[in-house]
Amino acid sequence: MKHLLTTKELTRDEAELILDVTEQMAEAVTGREVPKLPALRGRTVVNLFYEDSTRTRTSFETAAKRLSADVVNFAAKTSSVNKGESLRDTALTLQAMGADAVVIRHPAAGAPQRLTEWLDGAVLNAGDGTHAHPTQALLDAYTMKRRLGGIEGRTVAIVGDILHSRVARSNVWLLSKLGANVRLVGPPTLLPKDIDEWPVEIGYDLDASLKGVDAVMMLRVQRERMHAAFFPTANEYARLYGLDERRMTLLPDHAIVMHPGPMNRGMEIAATVADSPRATITEQVTNGVWVRMAVLYLLLTNGETR
Amino acid sequence: MTDLLIKSADIVGKGRQDVLVRDGRVAEIGSLTAKDAQIVDADGLVLLPGLVDLHTHLREPGREDAETVYSGTRAAAKGGYTAVCAMANSYPVADTAGVVEQVAALGKAAGYADVQPIGAVSIGLEGKQLAEIGAMAHSAAKVRMFSDDGHCVSDPILMRRALEYVRTFGGLIAQHAEEPRLTEGAQMNEGAVSAELGLPGWPAVAEEAIIARDVLLAEYTGARVHFCHVSTARSVDIIREAKARGAKVTAEVCPHHLLLTDEAARTYDPVYKVNPPLRRESDVAVLRGALAEGVIDAVATDHAPHAPQDKDCEWAAARPGMLGLETALSITVLALGGPAGADWDAVAERTSRTPARIAGLEAHGRDPQPGTEANFTLVDPAATWTVVPEGLASLSRNTPYAGMELPVTVQATFLRGRATVLNGKIEEETTE
Numbered sequence: 200m201k202h203l204l205t206t207k208e209l210t211r212d213e214a215e216l217i218l219d220v221t222e223q224m225a226e227a228v229t230g231r232e233v234p235k236l237p238a239l240r241g242r243t244v245v246n247l248f249y250e251d252s253t254r255t256r257t258s259f260e261t262a263a264k265r266l267s268a269d270v271v272n273f274a275a276k277t278s279s280v281n282k283g284e285s286l287r288d289t290a291l292t293l294q295a296m297g298a299d300a301v302v303i304r305h306p307a308a309g310a311p312q313r314l315t316e317w318l319d320g321a322v323l324n325a326g327d328g329t330h331a332h333p334t335q336a337l338l339d340a341y342t343m344k345r346r347l348g349g350i351e352g353r354t355v356a357i358v359g360d361i362l363h364s365r366v367a368r369s370n371v372w373l374l375s376k377l378g379a380n381v382r383l384v385g386p387p388t389l390l391p392k393d394i395d396e397w398p399v400e401i402g403y404d405l406d407a408s409l410k411g412v413d414a415v416m417m418l419r420v421q422r423e424r425m426h427a428a429f430f431p432t433a434n435e436y437a438r439l440y441g442l443d444e445r446r447m448t449l450l451p452d453h454a455i456v457m458h459p460g461p462m463n464r465g466m467e468i469a470a471t472v473a474d475s476p477r478a479t480i481t482e483q484v485t486n487g488v489w490v491r492m493a494v495l496y497l498l499l500t501n502g503e504t505r
Numbered sequence: 506m507t508d509l510l511i512k513s514a515d516i517v518g519k520g521r522q523d524v525l526v527r528d529g530r531v532a533e534i535g536s537l538t539a540k541d542a543q544i545v546d547a548d549g550l551v552l553l554p555g556l557v558d559l560h561t562h563l564r565e566p567g568r569e570d571a572e573t574v575y576s577g578t579r580a581a582a583k584g585g586y587t588a589v590c591a592m593a594n595s596y597p598v599a600d601t602a603g604v605v606e607q608v609a610a611l612g613k614a615a616g617y618a619d620v621q622p623i624g625a626v627s628i629g630l631e632g633k634q635l636a637e638i639g640a641m642a643h644s645a646a647k648v649r650m651f652s653d654d655g656h657c658v659s660d661p662i663l664m665r666r667a668l669e670y671v672r673t674f675g676g677l678i679a680q681h682a683e684e685p686r687l688t689e690g691a692q693m694n695e696g697a698v699s700a701e702l703g704l705p706g707w708p709a710v711a712e713e714a715i716i717a718r719d720v721l722l723a724e725y726t727g728a729r730v731h732f733c734h735v736s737t738a739r740s741v742d743i744i745r746e747a748k749a750r751g752a753k754v755t756a757e758v759c760p761h762h763l764l765l766t767d768e769a770a771r772t773y774d775p776v777y778k779v780n781p782p783l784r785r786e787s788d789v790a791v792l793r794g795a796l797a798e799g800v801i802d803a804v805a806t807d808h809a810p811h812a813p814q815d816k817d818c819e820w821a822a823a824r825p826g827m828l829g830l831e832t833a834l835s836i837t838v839l840a841l842g843g844p845a846g847a848d849w850d851a852v853a854e855r856t857s858r859t860p861a862r863i864a865g866l867e868a869h870g871r872d873p874q875p876g877t878e879a880n881f882t883l884v885d886p887a888a889t890w891t892v893v894p895e896g897l898a899s900l901s902r903n904t905p906y907a908g909m910e911l912p913v914t915v916q917a918t919f920l921r922g923r924a925t926v927l928n929g930k931i932e933e934e935t936t937e
Contacts, residue, residue, distance in 0.1 A: 285818055286819055306821075308703040308704050309773025310773075312772075313773055313774075313820075328704075329703035330704070368701070392695055393696045
């Protein structure tokens with residue numbers, strides 16, 4: 200693995216290796232007085248964020264620092280889309296500074312892949328447009344593995360705005376690769392066209408889709424979408440596709456409720472559901488750090504010094 | 506000007522003849538000898554009427570860093586073209602007699618191909634108010650074809666009025682068929698690939714809906730509509746039905762829509778970003794069939810040069826469009842089933858005769874006959890070449906065919922008897 204751009208390009212072995220190393224990272228650091236490993240000492244990791252995302256950036260920063268890497272935050276407020284410095288020029292600059300890894304968050308799908316053409320260092324996709332968010336999917340998978348005892352044969356419903364969700368796409372490829380049954384649920388306006396070839400079941404009725412699931416993953420829905428006629432009103436969306444207390448009773452007892460955050464309480468998820476013991480939301484955040492440590496470690500050392 | 510004798514060229518694939526050219530026109534055809542004539546040995550070469558492009562972006566005035574009339578017409582000549590129709594989306598827009606006359610004059614001065622300006626339908630291509638179509642039609646540039654290409658004339662009342670207006674002088678509207686509300690933010694063909702790549706989709710129906718509407722408007726007004734860069738299978742169906750009813754509609758297809766598919770977007774390399782977007786394999790097959798059948802009348806390049814910074818970027822930030830003039834003939838031959846056993850008559854029909862007829866360029870698109878202008882090209886049907894962006898005559902490098910081996914090379918191009926390309930090289934002295 201030279202870069203991590205999508206979960207689709209990962210082999211099952213690679214995905215499982217990342218999850219195994221994630222577990223090792225969690226074990227190695229948890230309970231330590233100084234929660235730090237020396238693995239990436241002297242390496243430079245650049246966080247190149249073209250979108251505001253304090254949570255993801257902080258998670259990557261924490262992960263890199265726990266591996267003793269030097270972290271540079273390169274907050275690029277403008278992109279060439281907004282007539283600032285071009286992505287290519289920024290890449291050449293980072294290359295000249297000797298970045299060992301670049302963690303990129305960008306509003307344009309494919310921007311991380313373009314970056315690999317201009318940089319020698321490892322490129323780690325921290326979310327590109329509506330395309331992919333591989334570390335989010337990996338942390339979701341790790342969370343499921345911990346809470347459900349495994350992924351193979353488990354059923355996961357991903358609910359909401361699939362069309363605009365890089366999290367959904369990355370989870371579809373990763374979870375199906377790891378043997379899970381994936382259900383996509385949402386209004387037809389928020390499902391991409393022509394996805395019959397995807398390894399998923401598609402449903403429009405949330406109540407029916409919750410039967411027999413081991414995990415339900417609620418996606419953030421932007422209220423503004425109603426202005427582009429994706430749905431009539433926020434209320435109708437919440438009524439049809441929100442996970443409220445009644446719907447939570449339809450879930451099997453062991454099933455968990457996931458959300459990549461940030462949440463719209465009262466829209467896709469009721470506050471009481473978000474705060475219930477079934478919800479793994481804060482656990483996902485913790486696991487995110489371990490997963491990102493594992494990925495940085497594997498990309499920058501090829502696992503050689505382990 | 507000395508006489509020109511082209512020896513033993515296979516005339517449009519119909520047999521070998523010698524062609525004698527005097528004062529820019531064909532003087533004689535047969536088994537000929539001539540004293541003091543420039544002899545061009547065309548043994549093994551096919552002679553085609555000079556290619557005519559209905560859809561070229563020459564970028565001048567305004568974006569001379571990407572292409573100029575001079576560089577664009579040199580690229581045209583290199584590709585076997587003797588005439589190109591220059592699209593109106595320059596800066597300033599070709600929406601006045603002054604701009605179209607300037608473009609025509611630049612073409613004349615360059616001398617590599619006849620440049621027929623296309624006028625804008627609406628002022629500034631804004632789709633609000635009709636441009637001075639009459640003034641452009643009566644100008645020295647004699648504009649007959651009008652287009653807001655790059656934008657659709659989406660307002661149905663503006664389209665209706667434009668059609669009624671151009672009908673008075675036998676003009677036509679070349680429509681960029683794209684219902685803008687269905688393509689807001691669109692980046693590539695909407696389908697399985699866009700779903701996976703997370704790039705907003707450009708649905709086929711956005712093209713088909715406008716074509717269907719404009720077929721009806723053409724029939725209602727009795728005016729001529731030409732559909733630019735038709736890219737979907739359903740568009741072909743609609744055009745076929747319209748023609749069967751006798752509607753005055755014609756259509757063009759671009760070389761890239763005859764060869765490439767939306768799978769290319771998986772690279773996220775914007776060299777494959779174009780509008781309308783690359784479609785599915787099944788569309789490519791239907792477009793090829795429609796071209797062979799004649800439902801699609803012509804191949805047009807939509808040659809769209811772009812400066813490097815407009816392509817060396819994120820897909821969403823890149824400008825749409827790709828080079829086409831120097832590769833169109835090769836791809837047309839491929840799409841029509843060649844190069845082995847190529848139907849040269851069909852190639853001439855789709856790349857030269859029919860586009861010349863659509864554009865009203867009477868001196869072009871004619872097989873050599875005594876008296877016709879000597880506008881033709883000699884191609885080597887057995888040769889192949891590899892596309893090297895740096896080797897192209899265009900100022901820009903955004904070809905999607907880099908590294909591809911293509912059939913058929915252009916050995917010579919003649920504009921009114923003067924070589925613009927000879928021995929596969931652009932001639933540097935072209936003034937008539």
